[in-house]
Amino acid sequence: MIRIISISALLLALATSVGRGVPAVPLYTPAPQAPAVAKPGVNLDLRGTAWLGKYSTIARTYIFEPDGTLSYKSTPKFLYKNRGMWRVEGDTLIFELWSTPANKLMDFRGTVRDANSIVGESTLRGGPKTAQTLQRTAVGN
Numbered sequence: 001m002i003r004i005i006s007i008s009a010l011l012l013a014l015a016t017s018v019g020r021g022v023p024a025v026p027l028y029t030p031a032p033q034a035p036a037v038a039k040p041g042v043n044l045d046l047r048g049t050a051w052l053g054k055y056s057t058i059a060r061t062y063i064f065e066p067d068g069t070l071s072y073k074s075t076p077k078f079l080y081k082n083r084g085m086w087r088v089e090g091d092t093l094i095f096e097l098w099s100t101p102a103n104k105l106m107d108f109r110g111t112v113r114d115a116n117s118i119v120g121e122s123t124l125r126g127g128p129k130t131a132q133t134l135q136r137t138a139v140g141n
Contacts, residue, residue: 044088044112051134055097055106056124061137062095070095093118110134 047066054060055074063071063079070084086095097106110120110132118134 044091046086046088046093046112048139050137050139051118052137053108053132053134054122062097062134063139064095070097072097088112093120108132 046064048064050061050063052059052061055072058074060072060074063073064086065071065082068085068087069082070086071079071081072083073079083099084095084097086093088094091112093108093110093112095108096104097108098104104125106122106124108120108122110118112118116136120132120134121129122132123129
C-alpha cells in the first residue's frame, strides 16, 4: 500500500511539473516600429516655396501656397492662383493641377531629395507617367 501511495505521489509531482513547463518557442511579439524620421537637412515644409518644373514641354513654376493650394505660372507676367492642391506625406510630395477642379490637368508624386530638388513622376490627363525633377526657385521668378 505504501508503494502505491509513493508511486501515485511521484506521478502527481511529475504531471504537475510538466504542466508548468516553459514553452520551447517564445511567443511572437513584433518589434516596435521606429517613428518616421525626416532626412537630416531636408526641410519638408514647402509652404510658400516655388519650384521650377515642366508641364508637358513647357517650363512651369509651381508655387506651394501656405493654405495647401497650388498656383503656377509659365511666363513671368501671368500667375494662375489656386489651380490645384498639394500635400506632403513623409518625404513624398503629392499634388494635382487643374484648370478647374472638374478639369484635372496633371498629377505629380515625388520624393523630396534635398533642399533644392524633388524627383518624381507626373501624369498628364491620365496619360503615361513621365519622369520629372523640380528645382527650387525664387517665388518672384
